[in-house]
Amino acid sequence: MIKKTPFDQHKRQRRIILITVCIALMAVIASVSGLNVAQPKLAAEFNASQHTILWMINIYTISLAALLLPLGAVGDRLGRKPMLLAGLVIFGAASVMSGLTTSSIIMLAARLLSGIGAAMIMPVTLAVITSTFPNEERSKAIGVWTGVAGGGGILGMYLSAVLVDLANWRWLFALPILLAIVAIALTLRFIPDSREKTVHRFDIVGSLLSIIAMIGIVFTLHEAPGQGWDNPMALISLIIGIAAVFGFVLWELRQQEPLLDIRLFRKRGLSSGSVSLLTIFGVQAGIFVVLFPYFQGVLGWSGLRSTLAMMPMALLMMLASGLAPVAAARIGSRSTMAVGVIFGGVGAALMATLVSVDGGYLSVLPGMLAMGFGMGLTMTPSTEAIILALPIERQGVASALNDVTRELGTALGVALLGALVTAGYSNAIDRRLDQIPTGTAALAREGIANALIAAEGAGSQSAILIRIARESFVYGWQQAMWAGAGVMAILFVYILARGPRTVKANQVVNE
Known part of the structure; x- marks a missing residue:
């Protein structure tokens, strides 16, 4: 019988710590996207407008993004374990409140509380990894974390779609509640406490x-x-x-002791890592925005099938996140990030050139796979570059900055690429509605979903209108994908010029 050494025991404990923080992170990530699949049912349940439904989704992400940096700093000062536990309790209670709500007002309040709890959890999960794992293990642990952060949203959306289809929209919150309970139990048992030692006042302003x-x-x-x-x-x-x-x-x-030392952005790691994550998550979020209307509006798939269709991209992204530390150790962080960006840009270009109304799923799958692999390869060294730019006692702030960059990139991508799709669709369909009745044409101009609804009452022109709408959406899709490819090309040049120089003994050279 082989006796376990103290090193083996410590390694096993660190593995459990990694599992714990990833479970907590998964709860937060799943809640970002989960409510999207239940929009029609929420509108019917509460007799709410689309604007109100969107606020139920957006208030979570806005409160999360706004509070990440200050709450990350609070966690550094008060202790990361207490902050993680408090966040999980608030998040779990708010999720229960969301599942039992009887009105739109209560749902909005519950989602706000969920966002506050999530902002307490998310920075701590990465800070615990960086303050617990030794240098030789940290990159791999960060790779696992980034895989969950990148692909967890799609996995959570798929499980949410299954629950909505098989049961009721209220069951959407069962997964976050369960994950929060498990994370609380494991945190109490395994997560060590760590905090910043400082004599300076907290930067309230x-x-x-x-x-x-x-x-x-x-x-x-x-x-x-x-x-x-x-x-x-x-x-x-x-x-x-x-x-x-x-x-x-x-x-x-x-400030002598600022919340975030702006001068640190002179370092290659912090600046290039932040720009990379901002861009990667922006393009990823923008692609997700256009993939669902393509699957549902152009291919006519259900929400569940559409979510399942994105799983290969999510799984490959998670796999690449785990492989990135190995690649970075061999060819350097900058080269790894650059290769990932090339894959991402090629993926966007493939989706722009191959997609068609008749091509079906296989016309977008190659681009999705290239994009997923490239993003996963870029995210891990970018994240590591950011957190290594700040000292170990400020890892809550470093982790929060990493998370803020992701959230801001996501919001930018949805706004900008979504707007390109909408503009492209409108320009394309405007030129082809001459033979369609005025009222039906006006509804069709509002979007592909509206066009499909209008087609139900278009009589003999129904098939023509559906075809026009689908082809117009594909045109808008192509404009957005070419824009995404262009952004990735710019990012590639930037990384070559300003990316982290190399990796030595798992340390990024940021200067």
Whole structure:
């Protein structure tokens, strides 16, 4: 019988710690996308407008993005284990509240609380890894974390779609509740506590400015595509957000112990890692936005089947995230990130050139696979570059910055690529509705889903209208995918110029 050494026991404990934080992270990620699959049922249940339903989804992501940085810093000071436990309790209780709600107002309040709990959980999960794992194991652990962060949303969406189809929309919250309970139990037993030792006061002004900045910018990105970029609320929100960003930068530069040391962005790792994650998650989120209408509107698939169709991309992304540390150790972080970006750009180009109305799933699958692999390969070294730029006692802030970058990128991608698809669809369909009755044509111009509804009452012209709508959507899709490929090409050049120089003994050279 082989006796386990203390090293083996410590390694096993670190493995359990990694499982624990990934379970907590999965609960947060699954809740970001889960509610999307139940929009029609929520509207019927609460007799709510589409605007209200979108707020039920967006209030979670806005509160999460806005509070990540200050709550990450609070976790550094008060202790990461207490912060993780408090966040899991708030998140779990809010998820129970969401599942039992009887009105839109209660649902909005519950989702707000869920976002607050998630903002307490998410930075701590990565900070626990960086403060617990030794250098030789940290890259692999971060690879697992980034795989869950990148692919977990699709997995959570698929499980949510299954629950909605087989049971009831209220069962959507069963998964986050279960994950929160398991994470609480494991955290109490296995997660060590760590905290920052400092004599300086907490940066309250910087925290408030960061919150205002994130709310202003993310609110605009969520609202402007639907309400119009000239909408007064969207414009005011954007102006406030940008002003708060400038105020935050000026304030932080004057502080002896800032919430986030802006000067650190001079380091290659922090700047290139942040730009990479912002871009990668932006393109990924934008692609997800157009994939679902393609599957449902062009191919005529159900929500469950559409979600299942995205699983190969998610699984390959998670696999590549695990392989990235091995690649980075051999060819360097910058080269690994660059190769990943090339795959991502090729994937977007493939989806732009191969997609068609008649091509079906196989016309988009090659691009999805290339995109998933490339993104997974880029995310891990980008994340590691960010967290290694800050000292170990500030890992909550480093992790929060990493998460803020992801959330902001997601909001940007949805807004910009979604707008390109909408504009492309409108331009293409406008030229082809001359023979369609005015009322039916007006409804068709609003989007492919509306066009399919209008086609039901179009009589003999139904098949023609469906074909026109689907071809117009594919045209808009192609514009968005070419834009995504262009953005990835720019990112590739940037990484070659400013990416982390190399990896030595699992340490990124950031200077």
